[in-house]
Amino acid sequence: MVDLNRRALLKGRLRPGSSPQTQPIRMPWLIAEDAFTDRCTRCQACQQACPEQIIIRADGGYPELDFQRGECTFCRACADSCPEPLFRDAGEAPWQQIASMSETLCLAHNNVMCRSCEDSCEPQAISFRPQAGRVARPLIDPDLCNGCGACVSSCPQQAITLTKTSEVPYGG
Known part of the structure; x- marks a missing residue:
């Protein structure tokens, strides 16, 4: 191993x-x-x-x-x-991971308008919460995120990563 x-x-x-x-x-x-x-x-x-x-x-x-x-x-x-038996059946869930975001790197969390992650998220797992006197901030819905990674490449700050669901604190 x-x-x-x-x-x-x-x-x-x-x-x-x-x-x-x-x-x-x-x-x-x-x-x-x-x-x-x-x-x-x-x-x-x-x-x-x-x-x-x-x-x-x-x-x-x-x-x-x-x-x-x-x-x-x-x-x-x-x-x-794959020539080896390394993959599970197609009927099972592909994986247990979701997007997570670094607030220090995210432009919206730093009061700069950016919604590139929301625009690239086909399952609409990323939405933006209005903030009084500030730019709207992203919120990731773990129930909607399929872990496809589209938001990762679209983020100009590389603030998004995919993480196994057991390692992600829920609540945005």
Whole structure:
């Protein structure tokens, strides 16, 4: 089994005593991370099959999603192209992750008009709350967010990331 946090420490991306890096975002319907790193042959078939070209070769040669390149359309091309049994059935939920926002980086939270995340959010999971005397601020509805990542690449400040739902504090 490959310990990606250890690899991050050795590459200088994780400082001793700091919290471990979050797991990379993998493809939808993928099995558990430990089982994935044990069984993935790093053949890159999923990367070549992705019509959106958002799968990149990351640490250790493992595939990872890069939402700066675009969004996931949940087409299952990655799963269909994989020669290994690494993906769950299409009938299951693709993943348990939602968008989260950094208030310090978000332009709207810094009183600058920007609604690019709302404009790119097809499931309309991002809405803006009016604020008296201030620019409206974004609110992410975790029940509507499908984790497609469209808002990530559209944010000019890179204030949005996708996070596993167990790591996200609800309430906006």
